[in-house]
Amino acid sequence: LSACRVSSTSGTTGDALAVYFSAEDETLVNLSWTRGFLARGLKAWHKNAAFVGRPRVKKRSSWYEKIGLWRREEISSWDPPSAWVDSLRRIRPRVITGYVMTLNILAEELRANHPDPVRRGFRPAAIFHSSAVLDEASRRDLEETFGAVVADFYGANEAGCIAWECPDCGAYHINADRVIVEVLKDGRPAAAGECGDIVITNLHSRVMPFIRYSLGDVGRLSTRPVRCGRGLPLMDRVEGRSDDFIVLPSGEKISPHPLYHCLDPVPGIRRWRIVQPAPDCLDVAIEPGPDFSPAALQSVRENLERLLQGRLSLEIAAVKSLPVSPSAKFRSVRSNVRGGRG
Numbered sequence: 001l002s003a004c005r006v007s008s009t010s011g012t013t014g015d016a017l018a019v020y021f022s023a024e025d026e027t028l029v030n031l032s033w034t035r036g037f038l039a040r041g042l043k044a045w046h047k048n049a050a051f052v053g054r055p056r057v058k059k060r061s062s063w064y065e066k067i068g069l070w071r072r073e074e075i076s077s078w079d080p081p082s083a084w085v086d087s088l089r090r091i092r093p094r095v096i097t098g099y100v101m102t103l104n105i106l107a108e109e110l111r112a113n114h115p116d117p118v119r120r121g122f123r124p125a126a127i128f129h130s131s132a133v134l135d136e137a138s139r140r141d142l143e144e145t146f147g148a149v150v151a152d153f154y155g156a157n158e159a160g161c162i163a164w165e166c167p168d169c170g171a172y173h174i175n176a177d178r179v180i181v182e183v184l185k186d187g188r189p190a191a192a193g194e195c196g197d198i199v200i201t202n203l204h205s206r207v208m209p210f211i212r213y214s215l216g217d218v219g220r221l222s223t224r225p226v227r228c229g230r231g232l233p234l235m236d237r238v239e240g241r242s243d244d245f246i247v248l249p250s251g252e253k254i255s256p257h258p259l260y261h262c263l264d265p266v267p268g269i270r271r272w273r274i275v276q277p278a279p280d281c282l283d284v285a286i287e288p289g290p291d292f293s294p295a296a297l298q299s300v301r302e303n304l305e306r307l308l309q310g311r312l313s314l315e316i317a318a319v320k321s322l323p324v325s326p327s328a329k330f331r332s333v334r335s336n337v338r339g340g341r342g
Helices: 023-039 081-091 100-113 136-146 257-263 294-308
Strands: 005-008 018-021 047-052 071-076 095-098 126-130 149-156 160-166 171-174 179-185 196-202 213-219 269-278 281-288 313-318 333-335
Touching: 018 023, 023 149, 023 160, 047 081, 071 081, 081 100, 095 100, 100 126, 100 136, 126 136, 136 149, 160 179, 257 269, 257 294, 269 294, 281 294, 294 313
Parallel strands: 047 071, 047 095, 095 126, 126 149, 269 333, 281 313
Antiparallel strands: 005 018, 149 160, 160 171, 179 196, 196 213, 269 281
């Protein structure tokens, strides 16, 4: 084990898991990300500024970085957003990589203190998002703020890059020569296009194998045709974690995505969080933005009541702030109710 690299999962399902890779394993993990990055426009000579959720960042350069290839500079999300901007000005990256909440906080800092894209000192061509669910409102906001395309990647510490968004196919290519992706419903393979629990078997871990390992995510294999000519199978975007789904008293589950459409379009809301503490109710906390008015709360209530049709009671309140950490995944929707049926 002393010869292995060890990393830790995010711990969103409980205790964080230590994951061990040999040097060969790690190389194959890196290549799984490289394939998706290349497909979305990154070139070997481009700079990549990557946000990492730890206070210390990598300082040493690899031999290939020293000759101008695959240059990746880390920025600690523990630093204040103003320091992020200083680092980006120094790096001048072609691509920025990070969690959606980190990227949203960076976008807020740019809009507030650096609104002119020309004078910022950096202008990326692409934003690569990884980890957590990228909602459409955040995608639009990031693309408008940075003037760059946002590409979504689905990965995990246990498997590297599992799938990446293909602009031609409207779905995500699975790195099927590195990881087997199965979608199970009630322990059995889900039908084509049917939602279920994602389990993986990675094909590179010689030190610590993962065989039919549940990531706690919910998604579906895609029925769309492969239009881009690549031979890799497709999956649709991940719907969320299993405990992101709201469980109705009937046992039916509601995906978190319709909830985004109930709150994201309402003016004056900076951030929001929905928690289901019990089978019969939802708690909705709203952090006001600059244009907030009490009418926003009423709009949210009307939208949610239209979706839920009286099946859950609602507690909606404006709060001074919602605690967020750019070094962790921000969960907009979370249910503490177990069970239910898809």
